Amino acid sequence: MFERLSVMLMKEFLELRRDRWAMFRLIVPMILQMLVFGYAATFTVHHVTTAVLDLDQSQASRSLISHFAATSRFDIIDMATNQREITSDIDHDRAVIAIVIHAGFSRDLENGKSAPLQVIVDGTNSNTALIALGYIAQIVANFSTEQAASRVFPSRSGPAAAPVVGISLQMRPWFNEGLNERWFFIPGVIGTLTLMQVVSLTAFAIVREREVGTLEQILVSPIRPVEFILGKTVPFFLIGLGDIALVSFVGIAWFHVPFIGDPWVMLVGSALFLLAVVGMGLLMSTFSRTQQQAFALNFFLLNPFFILSGFAFPIAAMPKVLQWFTMINPLRYFLVIIRAVFLKGVGFAVLWPELGALALLALIMLTISVLRFRKSLD
Amino acid sequence: MMAEVNEIAVRVHGLSKSFGSVRAVRDIDLAVAQGEIFGLVGPDGAGKTTIMRMLAAVLRPDAGEILVDGVDVVAEAERAKLHLSYMPQRFGLYEDLTIAENIFFYGALFGVPRGERIARSQELLEAAGLLPFRRRLAGQLSGGMKQKLGLICALIHTPRVLLLDEPTTGVDPVSRRDFWAILYNLREGGVTIVLSTAYMDEAERCSRLALLHGGEIRHCDTPQHLKAAMPGALLAIASAHPRDVREAVSGKPGVLGALLMGDRVHVRVDDAERRIPELRAAIADQGIADAVITPAEPGIEDVFVALLGEEKPHEP
Numbered sequence: 288m289f290e291r292l293s294v295m296l297m298k299e300f301l302e303l304r305r306d307r308w309a310m311f312r313l314i315v316p317m318i319l320q321m322l323v324f325g326y327a328a329t330f331t332v333h334h335v336t337t338a339v340l341d342l343d344q345s346q347a348s349r350s351l352i353s354h355f356a357a358t359s360r361f362d363i364i365d366m367a368t369n370q371r372e373i374t375s376d377i378d379h380d381r382a383v384i385a386i387v388i389h390a391g392f393s394r395d396l397e398n399g400k401s402a403p404l405q406v407i408v409d410g411t412n413s414n415t416a417l418i419a420l421g422y423i424a425q426i427v428a429n430f431s432t433e434q435a436a437s438r439v440f441p442s443r444s445g446p447a448a449a450p451v452v453g454i455s456l457q458m459r460p461w462f463n464e465g466l467n468e469r470w471f472f473i474p475g476v477i478g479t480l481t482l483m484q485v486v487s488l489t490a491f492a493i494v495r496e497r498e499v500g501t502l503e504q505i506l507v508s509p510i511r512p513v514e515f516i517l518g519k520t521v522p523f524f525l526i527g528l529g530d531i532a533l534v535s536f537v538g539i540a541w542f543h544v545p546f547i548g549d550p551w552v553m554l555v556g557s558a559l560f561l562l563a564v565v566g567m568g569l570l571m572s573t574f575s576r577t578q579q580q581a582f583a584l585n586f587f588l589l590n591p592f593f594i595l596s597g598f599a600f601p602i603a604a605m606p607k608v609l610q611w612f613t614m615i616n617p618l619r620y621f622l623v624i625i626r627a628v629f630l631k632g633v634g635f636a637v638l639w640p641e642l643g644a645l646a647l648l649a650l651i652m653l654t655i656s657v658l659r660f661r662k663s664l665d
Numbered sequence: 666m667m668a669e670v671n672e673i674a675v676r677v678h679g680l681s682k683s684f685g686s687v688r689a690v691r692d693i694d695l696a697v698a699q700g701e702i703f704g705l706v707g708p709d710g711a712g713k714t715t716i717m718r719m720l721a722a723v724l725r726p727d728a729g730e731i732l733v734d735g736v737d738v739v740a741e742a743e744r745a746k747l748h749l750s751y752m753p754q755r756f757g758l759y760e761d762l763t764i765a766e767n768i769f770f771y772g773a774l775f776g777v778p779r780g781e782r783i784a785r786s787q788e789l790l791e792a793a794g795l796l797p798f799r800r801r802l803a804g805q806l807s808g809g810m811k812q813k814l815g816l817i818c819a820l821i822h823t824p825r826v827l828l829l830d831e832p833t834t835g836v837d838p839v840s841r842r843d844f845w846a847i848l849y850n851l852r853e854g855g856v857t858i859v860l861s862t863a864y865m866d867e868a869e870r871c872s873r874l875a876l877l878h879g880g881e882i883r884h885c886d887t888p889q890h891l892k893a894a895m896p897g898a899l900l901a902i903a904s905a906h907p908r909d910v911r912e913a914v915s916g917k918p919g920v921l922g923a924l925l926m927g928d929r930v931h932v933r934v935d936d937a938e939r940r941i942p943e944l945r946a947a948i949a950d951q952g953i954a955d956a957v958i959t960p961a962e963p964g965i966e967d968v969f970v971a972l973l974g975e976e977k978p979h980e981p
Contacts, residue, residue, distance in 0.1 A: 294773035298759065298766075305761040305802070501757030504818075506723045508774035509746045 291510055295518025303522065313484075313526060314533065320480055321473075321534045325542050328472040328599075332418045338365040338382040340373050345393035347434070351404075354426050355386065360419070373407065383409045384419055396434055470545070473538040474625040475598045480534055482564055482592065482618050485527040487585055489568025492519050493660070494581045512660045516653070520565050527561040548628030552635060556624040559645035563617035566652025573659040592616050597623075620644045673732075674699040674826050674857035675720065680729030682715055689715045691880040693729070697859055697873075699825075700852055705861040706868045706969065707877030713861035714754065716877075717830040720859065721751030734825040747775065750824035754831045756815030760804030764795060764814055767803050768821055775822035782821065789817040792847060809840025816847060827851065829860040833867065845870060865966040874965070878973050888965055895968045897921050898937040900944070901961035902930045906953055913951040914944050924970060931967055 303309050337355065341348050355361045364382055367373050376382040387405035395402035406423055408416040496502040505515065535553075538544045546553075571588065575581035594600065595609055596618035602610055613619045620641040627633045635642070677695035681688070690712045697703045705713045718724035720731060722742035731738040734748040758767050765786070772782035790796040793813040798806070803814060812832065819827065833841045845867075848858055860871070868874055868888065875885040884891060904910045911923045911930045919940045921933040934940040941958055948956045963971075 290773055290776065294770055298762065298770050301766060302759065302761045496757075499757060499760075500753065500755045501759060503723065503753050504757035504771070505774065507721050507746060507749075507751045508771065509743050509776065510774050 291514045292517055295510075295514065296521060299518065299522045313530070317480055317484060317530050317534055318537055321476060321537045322541070324476045324480075325469065325473055325538065328476060329468045330414070330418060331468055332415050332422070333360055334362045335360060335384055335415070335419045335422075336364050336382045337361045338367055338373050338376040338385040339363055340367040340370065340385065340387045342390045343388045343392040347393035347396050348388045351388065351427075351430050352386075354430050358422070358426070360422050377407060377409050380409075383412070383415065384423070386423075469542055470630060471626070473542050473544045474629045475622055477531060477534045477538060478560070478618055478621045478625050479593055479596070479598055481527055481531050481561070482621075483589055484530055485523055485561060485564045486568040486571070486589065488526065489519070489523045489565050490571040490575070490581045490585050491578060492523070493569070493572040494575045494578050497576065498578055512657050516569060516657050516660060520562075520569065520653070523565050523568070524558075524561050527564065528557060531557045531561075544629060546629050547632035549632070549634050552633075552638065553625070553628045555635075556621060556628065556638065556642060556645070559642055559649055560617055560621040560624070562649035563645050563652060566649050566656060567617065569656035570652050570659070573656055592618055595619070614644075615648065617645055617648050620648075672699045673697065674701070674734055675703075675859060676730075676732040677716075677720070678730045680716070680719060680731065681727050682712075682719060682724070683727055689880050690719070690726075693880075693882055695875065695882070695885070697857060699857050700855055701872045702848060702852055702858045702860065702870070704868050704871030704874045705859070705877055706863075706865075706874050706965075707861075709863070711877040712880040713877060714830055715880075717751065717753075717828050717859075717861055721749060721828050722746055723751070747822065748824060749826040749828060750819040750822065751828040752815050752819045752830065752832060754834060756811065756818070758803040758811060758814060758818070761802065763800050763802055764790070764806070765799040767814060768818055771818040772821040777822050785821060785823070786817065789820055792850065793817055794843065807837075807840075809836045809843070812836050812840065812844065813847075816844070820851070824856070826857045826859070829858065831861055831863060833862070833864065841867075865964065865969065868965045868969075876969060876972060884972050888968075891965065891968045891972070892963045895933075895963050895971045897933045897935050897971070899961045899963045899967055900932045900934060900937060900941065900958055901926075902932060902944070902948070902956050902958050903928065904930070904948075904953055904956040906955075909951060909953055910948055910956055913948045913953065917944065917947050919943070922970060924967065931961060931963075933967065933971055 339352055339355070341352060352363070356363055361384070365372065365376050367376065367385075370387070373382075373385045373387065377385055385407040387407065389403060389405065392402045392404070404427065406420070408420060410416050493502070496505070535546070539546050571584050572581060575584055591612075595602070595605070595613045596616055597613070598618070602613050602619065605613070623641045624638050624645075627638055673696050675695065675697040677693055680690055680693040680695075682690040693716065695703075705716060707713055715724065719726045720733065720738065722738045722745050726739060729739075733745050736745040736748055738745040738749075759770070762770065768786040768790075769782060772786065777785070787796070790799055793816070795810065795813060795817070798810065803811065806814060816829075816832070819829075833844055836844065848860075852858060860867075862868055871888065873885065873887050874891060875882045876891070877883070884894070886894065902910050902914070905928070907925055907928055907930050911925055914920055914930070914932050915923050917940075919935045921935060923933075924931040932944065934944075937960055945956070945958060
């Protein structure tokens with residue numbers, strides 16, 4: 288058993304070493320993608336092109352506009368003079384957002400009435416629109432608080448004015464006090480890249496031997512399925528560990544994502560995740576007769592695993608059926624683990640359900656792979 | 666069990682295999698004695714590879730028994746694999762590994778102890794003339810060298826029965842001769858060889874042949890007996906215009922078949938004495954003056970065409 292397994296591993300290692308591009312393929316795309324996604328994966332919206340139509344032309348309206356101009360989130364590209372210009376700006380993609388301050392805005396404010404403000408949003412990119420709307424709401428809220436304060440306390444003279452009960456929200460987010468999105472995304476990118484890399488490598492492993500004809504030769508030998516599968520699994524497992532270490536290093540050293548957890552928890556989580564992922568790749572491999580089929584299957588499955596992982600879209604918001612599907616997605620569990628280890632520093636006591644789920648998935652997928660890999664050509 | 670002379674090394678009984686609605690192998694019986702070089706001959710699609718794969722325990726038969734070196738291949742596939750060796754049409758060499766590494770790898774898969782593996786690979790490499798190239802990558806070898814390396818890998822665990830599926834297809838004549846020299850040596854050592862081939866000259870080198878057609882064995886005998894069993898007699902007609910000669914004799918009474926063989930035509934007739942004058946006349950009628958008719962010794966190709974050609978196409 289050990290002899291055959293070790294010679295399988297020796298063979299895989301030699302093939303990898305002789306393959307001049309292997310190291311390049313295993314390392315460079317991972318680091319490049321890590322850098323690109325690290326910068327690109329963000330929901331923060333900056334420099335939203337904005338058109339403004341001020342029909343009130345009052346001190347209050349100008350003050351509100353200056354609030355928008357003061358932040359880098361909005362770029363005012365047009366001070367329009369009529370409604371048609373606004374419509375044209377939106378239609379021609381010159382502006383994503385238009386703010387219309389109607390006549391009577393300042394009068395309503397003076398009278399303590401609620402003053403309507405019209406905001407037109409280009410909904411074709413609903414994500415940007417929603418986020419921008421959030422910023423607008425914040426700016427407007429700040430503005431109205433200021434306005435209210437200046438009305439209640441017009442001057443310091445005079446008797447004490449009626450006390451105003453105001454609610455002020457003091458936000459103090461835990462684990463990521465700056466709400467730095469990069470901290471949230473980079474651990475996710477590490478998990479996602481590893482999933483894609485290791486599943487593809489593994490899915491092609493057995494199919495390639497079948498196509499080249501070496502599988503037939505191995506089948507006539509007395510090797511046991513377990514030995515063959517292990518011989519194929521261990522190298523990709525090790526490559527996966529190396530990849531996780533590599534991209535984690537990039538995340539920590541380059542993007543300054545804090546790593547406050549226990550490296551051992553990270554190691555155990557990564558190992559279980561990789562076993563499940565390698566099992567997934569092997570299973571796909573047993574369903575493919577040719578590399579083309581493996582490629583198609585890979586293409587068909589990887590995107591759903593990525594989208595339905597909680598990387599960007601919250602699982603709790605998905606339809607029930609898709610939520611069930613995420614249960615067999617190893618990435619889903621690993622994202623919880625890796626984010627928790629990086630940012631929260633929690634350990635086994637908290638993460639055991641995810642670790643257990645990964646272990647179970649790994650066990651099931653590897654077992655099915657071994658069972659499906661019958662030593663037969665039909 | 667005591668080893669008797671002519672012990673049966675491969676015994677097949679009632680072997681059948683279908684792929685969907687295609688009955689690739691139909692109820693085959695075979696008995697190959699130890700030390701034989703047994704040839705499976707037949708056109709493409711006759712079932713040669715399917716039979717080989719079943720003998721090698723990589724394909725499960727639908728029905729039938731296979732005993733190789735006394736081991737039941739169907740029931741004990743894994744144990745049988747230690748007694749036999751199978752070389753597919755395209756041997757699966759790892760092209761990124763050297764000759765020596767490939768041999769080492771396959772030796773280990775078959776559980777050959779390390780010391781023995783090194784000694785035996787040395788011996789086999791020497792016999793095949795590959796010793797100077799042992800550090801060369803398998804991907805950089807010529808077709809003939811690859812085939813020899815495949816054979817060495819197949820022989821590293823000293824199998825009792827060697828199964829070769831079209832081993833010399835696409836190999837140059839010199840390498841084929843070397844290859845056969847190795848096979849004869851193996852037979853000397855008591856190894857039983859079952860091979861399939863589409864080359865008729867190679868078929869002639871076998872001790873016995875099974876002529877396969879449509880998944881069935883039509884005839885099984887020594888090449889000599891098969892030739893003797895060929896119905897009718899063979900005439901060789903030499904001429905500068907062999908195509909015209911074939912045209913002239915085809916369909917004449919008593920002519921069972923006419924086969925173009927280079928600058929001659931092999932004509933099979935029911936009765937040589939009676940037909941030679943008739944054919945001579947028929948050829949002369951066509952204005953061919955240089956034709957010379959002589960009785961010919963049938964080659965295995967003639968036998969093959971005679972025995973299989975006159976049968977009706979097989980009903981599925």
